[in-house]
Each structure stands twice: as C-alpha cells, then as structure tokens.
Amino acid sequence: MDPVRLALTRRLVTAFGLDRDLRVVAAPPAGDSTLRLVHREDYIEAVKAASADPGSMHGQYGIGTLDDPAFAGMHEVSALIAGQSVGAAEDVWRGAALHAVNFSGGLHHAMPGAASGFCIYNDAALAIARLLELGAERVAYVDVDVHHGDGVQAAFWDDPRVLTISLHEHPGTLFPGTGWPEETGGEAAEGSAANVTLPAGTSDADWLRAFHSVVPELVADFRPQVLVSQHGADSHFEDPLAHLAVSLDAQRAVQWACHELAHEHAGGRWIALGGGGYAVVDVVPRSWTHLVAIAAGRPVEPETELPEEWRAEVFARGRRMVPGRMTDGRWPVSWSAWENGYDPAARVDQAIRATRNAVFPLRGMLP
C-alpha cells in the first residue's frame, strides 16, 4: 500500500491534463457519526487509541498486526480517505456530480469491528451506507479487485437494498479465503450477494467473459439507483501479491463497462473507487488514470504514450524501467459471450456456472 502509487496516479492524471476536465474536491474526513454507519463504536475507539499511541495495540481488533500495523495518525488518515468516498456519495446522490472517483479508496476488507487486509475504515461500505441514509433504496456494488470484497459484503449481508458482486481469485489460493459462490446473502436478503471464484492464472478473455456473464444481468435485474464499483488493480499479471493474468487493457475494458452499466441502469450515477494494487509504478497509475479519464468523459486511448514529465518523475525516483504507453499491447481484448455456449470442462466456465446457479434463481432469474 505504498502511497507512492497514489502520488504517481495523481501526477499522471495531471500530466494528461485530466484535472482540467473535472472538479477536484477535498471532502472533510468522515466524522464519528458517519463512521458508526458501518463500524462499531468500540472499534472506532480502538483505532483512535492506536492512532494516539501506536505501541498500545498488539493485535486487538486486527490492529498492530503484520497487515495492519498501528501508526501515528492512522485514525485521521483513514477517516480522511473514508470522507472522500462519503463526499462522493453525497455529491452523486444530490446531483452535484454524475460520476465521482476516489482512487485512494476501495478499502473493502475493513470489517464493522476489525481492521483487515491493509484496510482500517471501509470507505466503500460507508459510501453505500450514506446513500441509504440519504434515502437510496437500491445500491449496486461491483468489486473487481483480485481479492474478495468481504468487508462490504459483510456490512450489507442482511440488507436487500444493497447488491454486492465480487469477482476474485479463488478463495483456496488467496486472502481472505472467502467469497464462495454459496455466499448469497443473509436470510432477509437472499440473492443480494454474488461471488465469482476465478482460477489462478485467469487471463483477459476469461476475466471479461466472467464479468459479462454475471454482472450486467444482475445489475439490470436489480435496477440500482447508484452504482459503486471498486477497481483494485491487483488482478494484473505483474501484481506481486496475487495470481491472475489480467492486463491493463482488460482492466480498462471493465472500467468502461461499469461506466456503461451506470448509464444504462442507474441514471449515470457512478462512484468509482480504487483498491488493491501492488505493482505501484508499472500498473496502478496507468490503470486508475484510465478510470479517472473514463469518468471525466475524456478516455485516454490505449496507444497513447506516457507523458515525458511523468516518465521523468519515475526515473527521478530511481526506477530504470518505466512503461511507455497506456496499454499492455492487448487492446482490443476479445472474449466470447455466455449466450454463445459454455465448455463444462473449462474451469472459468465452471466458476461462472456455480455463481449463476447459486444466485440467479434466488432473484427469479434463469441460471
């Protein structure tokens, strides 16, 4: 979670001049009453205690662990990140913006009562909770981070107003070990959670096939008023913490597809978040610059060369190799649609079938 990935993304957005086509807003940090929409009061107090005295926590509430070390100011910075997603939710709901992006957000592992997987406050869940508080009746959440969006799913497990869909590497090979197709929502909200478990090694065509075989039909059926999507860049083949083989070009295609879904089914109301992504120079800045560009209505063509000023910045940070273009050379990515038939022996098709069979009938849809 080296913050250089955020600095380099911001630099790249600016180098392309995208900041001239959008409004850059600094929302206030999320206050206690907002944090309590998702998080337990005793947990918030524990984060504050660790923030003031990092040495005081030794694993309680998941704080002071290898993944979530305590550090001075951790409450303030985590509340600031959460505040940006909550601010995005408020602006999009009130019509002050049609789309909003917070690429420092997408911290989807934080649980109501515990830190987890580099995440302290769950800004994605908080944005959704704020939308509900403002009167939203249906919010769809689509998570394409390589890891299961477990914290968001947990926050709305029993709430039929929120549809959570997560595509991730198989729980048998990756943290957090949840996100099975059978996880379909609590008793009061059956069919409100969908999980697609992608086999390690899944590449562009299969990743896009999985997305398009599950997400558009569910979103169309649900008719959300707002779409919230999480775009963790760690599905990439260069990512050091996971095992999928997705390119920047496929990530861009899914960003584009989320944008389209928001317009088709949610009146255009779209909140896009970052997430994981540990190839902090080669992948994350390019991926999330594409996301910002799509949201700004000024998409960057994949063949575009990276601006010299950005490359110089990366060299100045001691890197010898810098990506040259906004593509991995796989554009346009082709994939085949589920309606054209499936292969019972293909592992990705088995995963898609398991999800469709588990969730679609609960919603009265044909699997």
Ligand SMILES: [Zn+2]
């Ligand atoms: Zn991740």
